[in-house]
Amino acid sequence: MRATLRWAHSDLRTHRGEALFLVLATAGIVMSLLLATALFGYATNPWQRTFTQAHGAHVWLHTGSSTDLGKLTGVEGVEAVAGPYATTATTLATRGTRAAVELRAAPELPRVGRPLLTAGHWLDPGTPHGVVLESSLARALLASPGDTLTLPRSDAKLTIIGVADSPEARYRPGEEAGLVWALPTAVPHPTGQVIGLRLSDPADTDYAVQRAVTILGAGAIGEVSTWQQARAEAQGDNRLLGQVLGLFGLGALVAAGFAVHGAIATRIRGHLRDISVLKAIGFTPSQVVRVFLCQHIAYALFGSVTATAVTETLGGRAPGRLGDAVRMWGILPGHTVAQFAIPSGAVLFIAATTGLAAWRAGRVPPVPGSRPAPATPTGRPRAARSPLRRNLVTGTRRALRLLVPPARSRGPLSAVMRRAIDAGVPAGLVLGWHTAVARPGRSLTTVARLALPLVLIVVAMSAWTTLDRFHSEPQKIGVPAALTVHTHHGLSDTDVRGLLHHDPQVAAVYPGVEVAALVPGQTATIALRGLGTRRSPYPYTLAEGHSPHASDEAVAGQGLLDLLNVRVGDWVRMTVGDQPQILHIVGRSIEPENAGRVISTSLDTLRENDPHITATLYQLRLRPGANPHAVAQRLTEAGHDQLDVHAATNPADELSPLRGVVAGLILVLALIGLVELLTAIGGTIRESDRDLLALKAIGLSPRQITAITMTATGCTALAAFLAAAAIGVPLALWLIDKQGISNGIGAGIAQSPPPALLVLLGTATVLGAAALAALPATRAARRRLADTLAAIA
Structure with a gap:
């Protein structure tokens, strides 16, 4: 056990940057999933809790004032009835703000559809002109108990004595009238009636509405509202925020799992000699597997615990809807279970993705096999070249034969590369390109792992662009x-x-x-x-x-x-x-x-x-x-x-929190991409120890050798970006349109990122990858020959 811990500690000191990135990426992913769960709970449970406590009605029917609503009390499936209540549509004003309302006469506190007081008290005969406002209407009017409301074109004044929550449809300016409860004396000339039906089986809502229309007549009913409509409206954009966070959180978790898998696989290829030494001194294959697996599980566990602690302590202080969601989530029944299940699931997923790579480490033999000797090249005689050019081309071919043995590659030098050298293309660029494509299987795997977070970044950029379009061009989204x-x-x-x-x-x-x-x-x-x-x-x-x-x-x-x-x-x-x-x-x-x-x-x-x-x-x-x-x-x-x-009403006004969510997700995904790039750079440098001797033997300078690694990394990043752009843009348009269809807006609102923004992302990806590879490649190129010989011995 002591030897295992000492080796893990030595490996951690050698790769501090990769370990830190893995921890931060895991923390960001788990935090995204926790916030997504909080938003889902915030979107659904508050309304459900209000509906349950208020003993809410499943159907509300608005009719004329002369309709006999007593016939509905005996309808099959109706468990209880709220009302009927006399109503009148009017407009109330306070502090210069006006709102269309439905003034509802309630002689006593209802048993079905009971308003839940959050401030003040219920209607009192001692205050005949006192009213209780529904909470969303009170927020829109910036009103509270004690304020006075005026009726336009009238000298009548109403006093707010209470504010209450209701499971009915919330107030929306210009679309849905606000709800105000008053005594019958404050509703002198009612123009309509409303009745609420609580059903024994909520699934029979449509049937109950049909029965009510049949009994009363289609002309008697002016409006029908159901509990499904009120719930969907209450969930609204909070559910959309939760879906976005959940989608990107799961995608980032998959990307992180592949990144960790690639990091372990690359380390195993770079530590074959160390693994052989471990087995030679008595480590069993299972112990080697546990070394790699437990090390990365520890990283994931630390990141998950950190994310849970940060979300629990600081999440409630976030501004706007996110902070409200986290504070509300803390009092819901499933809060404790989710806090344990989400981090545990993330750790188990990362452990599963790293298990295969760790198992491969256990199969490394105690004595590493030698690389096959390069084959003698054959080919047609070439035209006469200058001695300098002939030596460079011949040296480059020999270097390539050392770089990639013919038994594992397509050949040491392709015709395109030979023509590139003949045309005077720098040897560093040619060798860098060859390094990137010499082993197609491994290169494609690296490109796929790096492309996954880039695909999600492209999708996030499309969501951002669509939101910008909502603000800048509302006429194109139905406004x-x-x-x-x-x-x-x-x-x-x-x-x-x-x-x-x-x-x-x-x-x-x-x-x-x-x-x-x-x-x-x-x-x-x-x-x-x-x-x-x-x-x-x-x-x-x-x-x-x-x-x-x-x-x-x-x-x-x-x-x-x-x-x-x-x-x-x-x-x-x-x-x-x-x-x-x-x-x-x-x-x-x-x-x-x-x-x-x-x-x-x-x-x-x-x-x-x-x-x-x-x-x-x-x-x-x-x-x-x-x-x-x-x-x-x-x-x-x-x-x-x-x-x-x-x-x-512009839907972008309520979707503004998505901007911060998208920005945070892009940072998390960029962090995962950095982990993958560091893994690819480390693998390229570790496998170039033998090549370093050949490159220096043909006279390449340290700057040219550094250019090889930078070019290989840049080509890999470019291929990943091209694949991400080709997949991400259509995927983003499809996902956004699907979300629009599910919300009732419909397809046609999706907007792809501007080409200039995609070009900027691709340029930043390629240049960033090359810059990230510059320092470690320079250190490797300036290594002494004696150190290189010791490393490949």
């Missing part, structure tokens, strides 16, 4: 308008258009309307939009097909196509109240809102089916360089509180 304006009663369409066109920064105004529609089968609600007119069509972002021109033509998002199981070219039927709408889908649009469950047509088409439809919203396209927030403020002031102006 052509910068502002959305909602109107109130009292302003005609002509007045609103005149007011909007009056602003000099407004380039175009597209009137529209958005209503909730029931899909065929009446199991879910989708968004039906009428935007623009035939004279001024809305600029949809299309991934396939064409924009709607003729009557009854429409475009749909990927989420709607998947929900209805239809394709471009099909006809779909939906119901808006009692009015059916039959539309022909002629294109697929990029729809980042409502999970892609949107079908859009022109406002003229909706008016043909229902002449009473009037525009209630306007999409505004601004002139280049305009400030959306300044324009929104001017329009709000000009509208005298009769216009709600919001900036268009």
Whole structure:
């Protein structure tokens, strides 16, 4: 045991850099996987915990105020009912911030769908105008208990007495109204009702909705929301962050495993004499295997423990969503199991990948075999050359025969290399290229190991480029308008258009309307939009097909196509109240809102089916360089509180944390690539001891000998980069589009890195590899002949 520890300690002192890189790479990989698990838990468990504690309803049905909802209490499969509650849609304002809300009359704290108070207290008859705000609405309004809310165009004021969490859909400006609970006296003129159904079997949600629609009638139901939609919305981009971290973490783990495997295999080839000595003094094959295996398991174990400790102590202090996820993860049931299972799995995976290489070390014979003698060269006579050129070519050929024995190579010198030498190409470059390609099997293995982290870096760069496109060109990802304006009663369409066109920064105004529609089968609600007119069509972002021109033509998002199981070219039927709408889908649009469950047509088409439809919203396209927030403020002031102006929702705003995640992953992958490069450089230098005598014998200088190793390393890095670019770019486009399809946005959002950025990455890879090889190659080239003879003896 003492001899084993002394040998491991000596090897650690000799290769400190490689050991440090292996530890850091393992730590980065394990940390990525731990953060991915935390984000997955943060994405799913908070909503599930809230739903369970609130005894949440699986289905919420919004109807008119005259509908008899008592019929639903006896529906098969309904376990309990929340409500019905009287509701009214209105707008609340505080500190200059406005929000569309649903004011819900709740005479007492509900038993089903019970709000979970996080601040303040529940409704009290002693405060008749007190209200409780849903937490996401309170955050948007920057409101807290004690603040006062005003109703536009009214002198009524409401006082916030509490803030509560709810498993229902969260507030989204311009898309989803916020939820406010109030006493019935604070809702004097309700315009609708809402009822929640808690089911005995959540899997029967679609069937329960169908039964409710059959009992009440399709025209009675205005909107349907289910627990699956609320859960998917709550998970949102946190789940995407977790998926990205998990994908890259697993890829980096595989790359690190191959890097460690290559490092051990290279060390074994460079330590054949040491291994033979160990066996000669009594080490058994199993002991030799344990020396290499335990050494690298120790590196992986140290890196995993370090990553776990750093994540546990410092992860909660990270800004934004990552810090919240780590803090929340600490109180979840599976936290302890994950903290043990993930590092242990990483260590076991690295141990499995290194086991084969360590087993090969145990098969090394106690007496290393001698290399076969070089064969006598044969060939056709060459034309007369100058004595200097003839000596150089002849010496180079002899050196190559010493470098690569004919029994293990394709030949000492190819025709291309002979012509290169005849043309005056420096011998260092020729010999470096030959070193890189002389042993195809080993060279391809090295290229493959180095290409794996480069492939993941290319994928990460594609994700970064796609996010940049979201910010710089929102019109290409389904957000052509910068502002959305909602109107109130009292302003005609002509007045609103005149007011909007009056602003000099407004380039175009597209009137529209958005209503909730029931899909065929009446199991879910989708968004039906009428935007623009035939004279001024809305600029949809299309991934396939064409924009709607003729009557009854429409475009749909990927989420709607998947929900209805239809394709471009099909006809779909939906119901808006009692009015059916039959539309022909002629294109697929990029729809980042409502999970892609949107079908859009022109406002003229909706008016043909229902002449009473009037525009209630306007999409505004601004002139280049305009400030959306300044324009929104001017329009709000000009509208005298009769216009709600919001900036268009850009999915990039919620994906901003991905930038830091991508940057960190690129650093981890670059670290793994450095480990692989150090391994390749070390193997090349260790195997060049015998070649050093031949190279010096033909008169090559130490600088030329150094150029051989640098050229070989650069060629290997170049081949790895070319392979990574050829594989990584298509893979990145496919992965990003698949993610877009799963989120309902659809394919067509992926963006490959700019060619200049790829060229920069390739240049940095090749030059960095050559620079990394310069110092050890220089030291080896300046080694004394006596030391070289002792090394190969």
